Amino acid sequence: MEQPSAEAYEATHVHSVYNAIAPHFSSTRHKPWPLISSFLTAQPPGATGLDVGCGNGKYLPVNPTLHIFGSDRSENLVQLARAERNGEVVVADALSLPYRECSVDFVICVAVIHHLSTRERRQEAIQALLRCVRAGGKVLVYAWALEQGTSRRGWDEGSEQDTLVPWVMRSKGKPDATYQRYYHLYREGELEEDVVAAGGIILESGYEKDNWWVVCSSKET
């Protein structure tokens, strides 16, 4: 059997899943993660930024003195971000971002690049984020960790890194529907390697609640 292209695979196991589960997914995603909130709160009034893969827009109102532009691949999630949070949002693919180069002060990209199914595409996505920030601008990237031994999912060092994670949607009066989302689970150090391969400089990095994160900037600074 012929292997589907990375694009076709992600269309089935990422894009169509998020569009189908959007309202249910959104209802479980309201609480901003503390580290991301403090990154946003530390930006000065009037700073401009992107939230690439903004989902239902939960980070857009965290600091109302910012000009923050959200984008997501899922039209249904973007509509929720606008309707529920009055977010300034567009529908866009992380690998074809519609922003002018070196234009914004910061970028956040939370729980997005682990949905890209090849390493090349993940590095390309980080490169695209780095291109959007001005000299000295910071990019914050979060991705799911392989090492989450204490989580109910039970993956840990040595588990398969490329995996399908079921999303079970329960709705009243209907049988449960299960959707399989593709994830690449990042092992320790791998996110930093991808940032360096994308031409970035690591400013800070760490682990928070089942995720690896980095704050990076582009090399020209």
Add this chain to the structure above:
Amino acid sequence: MKVLSLNFLTCAVKACKSSSDSYPLHPQDAELVQDEIELNPDMLINVLPRLDWTALRTTSSELGFPALPEQAPTAEELQADEKMIRDLHHLLLETQISEGKLVCANCGHQYAVKEGIANFLLPSHLV
């Protein structure tokens, strides 16, 4: 979408990035709506260095607003000019494109804007 957003958006097609014609995108058949938003002078003064003023002048005239000065004001000039702060606040933050299209002058691709949301997903032959 706010007029401010348009100052940061460009064509999503990779081959267009190197062309100066791909920015700014040109609104077509644009329906505008006005929001009332509380004015925060710092949010305008601090966004000045991030604006592409030439592109903003183009957008502003294409949307039928009065001509902006040729040169961007400095932070000090803007701080001292309450009318200009109000005008910029109105143009950048209170004016929204609710329906219409954004057109790239390089490749001609039209991005639809519906209910205030522009869609930048590309057909497969343009990716």
